[in-house]
Amino acid sequence: MPERSTATLADVAELAGVSLATASRALNGSTRKVRPESTERVHAAARELRYTANVQAQAVARGTTTSLALVVGDIADPYFAAIAAGAIRAADDAGLVVTITSTGGDATREREVLAVVAGLRPRAVVLAVSRHLGGALADVHDAVAVLTAGGAGVSALVSDVDGATAGIEGVHPLVVRNRAGAADLAEALVEQGHRSFAVLAGDPELVTAHARVEGFVAGLAAHGIRLEDSAFLHSAFTRDGGYEAMCRLLDAGSPPRCVFAVTDLMAVGALAAIRERGLVPGVDVGVAGFDDVRMLADVTPALSTVRLPLEEIGARAVRRALGTDDGTVDGAAGDGAEIAGEVVLRASTAR
Missing domain, CATH: 3.40.50.2300 (Response regulator)
Structure with missing residues (x-):
């Protein structure tokens, strides 16, 4: 296995014969224009030096990373696995990388996870966890406040028995009509x-x-x-x-x-x-x-x-966190921030 490169952005700029600012813009996709020949030299130098960008340092500079944190109750449960699949699809469409953490339905564990997630400066966070009566989102209010203050968009799945009251400032709920x-x-x-x-x-x-x-x-x-x-x-x-x-x-x-x-x-x-x-x-x-x-x-x-359109639920939760949800389900007109189920009768209840 090759050793991890210790090259810095300054090393890349020096090898490419450009300024540090030009090297940064060329590698980070800045909207400020860099001449094609300079961009080519910078990328060639980065490959030669095996330079890897310091994502955390970039996050400090930009306020957020290009990551999305998905917090689920139990990734082994096919219900949450399907939601995760939809969330990953939507995050990929938005150019984001997903990190997944499971809480096991433990509110204390959820708070701990969100405290760690906040330090990673995610662009968005999706909460898809099993909640207990009387707890709702208030259990993680402070942890969510830190995330939103850091610039992250946050969405949460809630049920229609608590959907009207579970929302907290900065959280965009997606109500599942259980x-x-x-x-x-x-x-x-x-x-x-x-x-x-x-x-x-x-x-x-x-x-x-x-x-x-x-x-x-x-x-x-x-x-x-x-x-x-x-x-x-x-x-x-x-x-x-x-x-x-x-x-x-x-x-x-x-x-x-x-x-x-x-x-x-x-x-x-x-x-x-x-x-x-x-x-x-x-x-x-x-x-x-x-x-x-x-x-x-x-x-x-x-x-x-x-x-329930489980994968679409995951995808919409991501879009709500990013502020890009248009209220549609699979391209059809949706019902705002709600997801309804459809009864399907099969042989297991035939008379």
Whole structure:
């Protein structure tokens, strides 16, 4: 491996026979014009000396770098992975390099991460994390204030149960309509003929899980259906959490005709538990999820769900942080700073 170059910009300028200012403009893409022959000599000298620009020093001079910081709850979760893919695409279009950090849903960890990120002088920051009830963005208010004071644009994903109040100065929220999507799903399942339900509700302290449960309950209530407390089973917001909750439901006796899992991953765990008990998913017990994660497209039976444009959510979050979001989704007219879900009924809830 070649040794790291210790060449400075002054060395490059001397070898190219130009001033330090000219060398800087040629390498940094300044809007001030540099003669083509001078630019060519500077780049040739930089290659010969293996000169690497000091990005942090440039950040101090310009106020920000050409980087975007993406802070997610869990990059291993396909929900966040899809959002990250969209964010990276949009950042690339804007000429930015993405750094990704996972918080594990820990507000303390998020504050610590943002303190480090602030020192890197990013152009923009996207917060796509799982938040707990009562915490919202206020938990990281001071850390975000440092970022915005340093010139970074900041956007955050919030749910429609807290979207009206979670915003803090300098943060551009993108509201995911979790509650509304779950209500629409409940209505669609009732219209499909289902009358008895249970809910694999995930972690009751998570804002996203709470919003989806609340919406589903409201959707059923609009059709005169009310669930007993025993119909709500709480567990981890994961595939294994869905499996464990479904096992408890089946152990309790005759299962309902349809089960709503608040994420697709939990729904996949529920399907496995149903099969393990010798039942047929979609025939003996219907299962619906939420998110429409692409990597689960080949699950059998095909999963009824609420489709969220996850990659577009990531892309729009970047554009909102940069101040370039025009309110459209995949080129079509959007709804301001909101993202709505679309109910998709498949074989897993067929009657």
